[in-house]
Amino acid sequence: MKQTKNTWLFEISPKKNLFAFDFREIWRYRDLLLLFVKRDVITLYKQTILGPLWYLIQPLLTSVIFTLIFNSVAGIKTGEIPPFLFNLTGVTAWNYFKDCLTNTADTFKKNEHIFSKVYFPRVVMPMSVVISNMLKFGIQLLILTFFYLYFVFYQGYDIQPNIMLLFFPVLIIIMALLGLGFGMIISSMTTKYRDLSFLVTFGVQLLMYISAVVYPLEVIKEKAAQYAWIVEYNPMTTIIETFRFMMLDQGVFTLNWILYAILISGLVFLTGLLVFNRTEKNFIDTV
Secondary structure: OOOOOOOOOOOOOOOOOOOOOOHHHHHHOHHHHHHHHHHHHHHOOOOOOOHHHHHHHHHHHHHHHHHHHHHHHOOOOOOOOOHHHHHHHHHHHHHHHHHHHHHHOOHHHHOHHHHOOOOOOOOHHHHHHHHHHHHHHHHHHHHHHHHHHHHHHHOOOOOOOOHHHHHHHHHHHHHHHHHHHHHHHHHHHOOOOOHHHHHHHHHHHHHHHOOOOOOOHHHHHHHOHHHHHHHHOOHHHHHHHHHHHHHHOOOOOOHHHHHHHHHHHHHHHHHHHHHHHHHOOOHHHOO
């Protein structure tokens, strides 16, 4: 009897290259990626009364609290920019990075029941988080635009966007890579060290206060010059300041710092991808 050789459509084998990132395989699983995005968007506030309105309530309440505490009580000046609009701009950009990081940081732990039963490119899961958060970010940008127009046309503030706003997608990519990279690193480490999951919330909160979200960079240079370098070398500070420069024409913008932020985000993402690819091979034995 003549034997025929079996031809397989796909062959699943252990990854030999730690930097293996098969875009063709991810494209084949694009329907699954979109399904995870839909799941993240729908189920987040599914059993809440206000539902997606929390996308708007959270940044507004945060900005109001920051305005009362840091501007009214602590007396931090924001120049010609209304304090509320200044804070809302920083909070809007920060929320996207924070959500990408925190929602990716527990990828292995939160999805172990799926990973242990069926194969698909594991990196699809954190990628879905970044994409689904873009929808939330877009909604918050709309509310920022509304208050921007309110202060300009109703309150009479002389504020106008900068031409650099055309490069805003570059900032989104930097934030996505930075949040995704850190998230994959933390997610990989929490498979062995569960204590890290309890430190993420505290660490992200601390990182916010050294990212110039609630104060101009010039203020920290003036009042605490010896610690200003910590804030200045934080890539999120560059992103926040550049976003304010684009939206409000106020803030610190230099090409060197943008290139620095791009370099750091790229290195963090590649490191996260390396650690993630290494961990996914045997995480099910330790999770």
